Amino acid sequence: xxxxxxxxxxxxxxxxxxxxxxMALYPSVAGEVTYVMQGNIHIEQGETSPVAYNSTPPTSxxxxxxxxxxxxxxxPFAYEQLIHNLEDSGVxxxxxxxxxxPELFQQLSDFAQPYIDAGRHxxxxxxxxxxxxxxxxxxxxxxxxPIAVVAxxxxxxxxxxxxxxxxxxxxxxxxxxxxx
Numbered sequence: 001x002x003x004x005x006x007x008x009x010x011x012x013x014x015x016x017x018x019x020x021x022x023m024a025l026y027p028s029v030a031g032e033v034t035y036v037m038q039g040n041i042h043i044e045q046g047e048t049s050p051v052a053y054n055s056t057p058p059t060s061x062x063x064x065x066x067x068x069x070x071x072x073x074x075x076p077f078a079y080e081q082l083i084h085n086l087e088d089s090g091v092x093x094x095x096x097x098x099x100x101x102p103e104l105f106q107q108l109s110d111f112a113q114p115y116i117d118a119g120r121h122x123x124x125x126x127x128x129x130x131x132x133x134x135x136x137x138x139x140x141x142x143x144x145x146p147i148a149v150v151a152x153x154x155x156x157x158x159x160x161x162x163x164x165x166x167x168x169x170x171x172x173x174x175x176x177x178x179x180x
Contacts, residue, residue: 028172029165032156035059040087040178048134049080056140057094057127058083059153060178068123070116072109076128079140086152090121091174093166094148096129104146107161121174152178 035054038061043049049062063083070090082092093108095101108124115122127148129141145157149166151173158165 029156029168031158031165032154032169035153035155037153038062043080047080048132050134052133053079053140055155056143057092057148057150057155058140059086059150059155063087068125070119070121070123072112072116072124074105074126076126076131078128079131082123082125085121085123086150087178088121089175089177090123090151091170092150093122093124094127094143094150095124095146096127096143096148097146101146104161108147111161111163111166115170115174120170122170152176 033055038051038054038058040060041062042065043062045064045066051061053061058079061079061083063080064078065084066081067085067088067090068077068081070085085092093112095104095108097104105124112122112124127140127143130138131140132138143157145159147158147161147166149156149158149169151169154169154173156165156169
């Protein structure tokens, strides 16, 4: 309601650090979840994260030192590879279907391509259900939805394609660098 608007306006009178803390409590997109930051340490290429990621897909945590190109992918990457893309101001659109889903892939590809063509930090990637922890388990085999839109510490799961919500999420979070 309007109370939220008044409180948000009140925060503009606070120092920037406090503004950021308070604004983080107000989700930018209905349904998004904010996760506790799990650090941003670099690990060797090919190593498994020493930390159990706190979301599927992960929104922060140990990762490799390089990013993947901002584009549409049909093959999955290790989470450790993709998390650096989030730290580097990106939004990842993960997809996962029980059966092949060429229609969904095409929708996501068509949605993301204009952002990619404009040089925005957006990529489309399949979730990797085979990703294994150091302990040899697969805790992220199922995202819990066919689409997961991810930014640093932010996760929005969608049961069906929703271009408006995905665009809102990208406008809220793409372009914010998270290097400390």
